[in-house]
Amino acid sequence: MSLRVAASLAAAALLCSCSAPKTGAGGGTSAASAAPAAGATAAARAPAGPANALVSAVGRADSVPLDSAQRHELDAAVAKAPAALRPRLRYALATADDGRRHLVVYDGEGLRADGRRPGKTNAYIVFRILNSVTGEHYDPQQNAIVARMPPPPQRDTAPGGP
Numbered sequence: 001m002s003l004r005v006a007a008s009l010a011a012a013a014l015l016c017s018c019s020a021p022k023t024g025a026g027g028g029t030s031a032a033s034a035a036p037a038a039g040a041t042a043a044a045r046a047p048a049g050p051a052n053a054l055v056s057a058v059g060r061a062d063s064v065p066l067d068s069a070q071r072h073e074l075d076a077a078v079a080k081a082p083a084a085l086r087p088r089l090r091y092a093l094a095t096a097d098d099g100r101r102h103l104v105v106y107d108g109e110g111l112r113a114d115g116r117r118p119g120k121t122n123a124y125i126v127f128r129i130l131n132s133v134t135g136e137h138y139d140p141q142q143n144a145i146v147a148r149m150p151p152p153p154q155r156d157t158a159p160g161g162p
Contacts, residue, residue, distance in 0.1 A: 051143040052092035052113055055105070064093055070103045077105040077131040089130070094138055096145040104138045104145065105131045115140035 053063035055078055058071070066074060074091055081089060090108035093101045106127040111117055115125040126137040126146055135148040 052090050055089040094145045106138045
């Protein structure tokens, strides 16, 4: 019995020592020094503050800052939405395929800012952009504009048949 306990303790000690962070030796880069570099790059791309916010919070310090043209575009998009939908509308400045940031107005459906339902940590939801003329979608987890999604395939016809 004591042999099994000793073997278990030795295995646990070996696993703990193998999982400890490694320091760079001989000029190698360590994980600790690579993390700040990656964080600095991400900070350069994304502005400080939230990625998206409720439309009702526009202009506050804890919301996404807008210039006057973007504010006018936001007001026009909100005015087109039904009155019952307006309290849950959200907006963001998201990156599109062209690499530029565009104003996005979408129905957040009452979900958290990242678009996930409470208790559904692996959910991946994209929202239809209300101020888009081409039918694009907004991905709140990536803060990116996603190209228009094609409709589902027709199921009432046999594949390869007339």
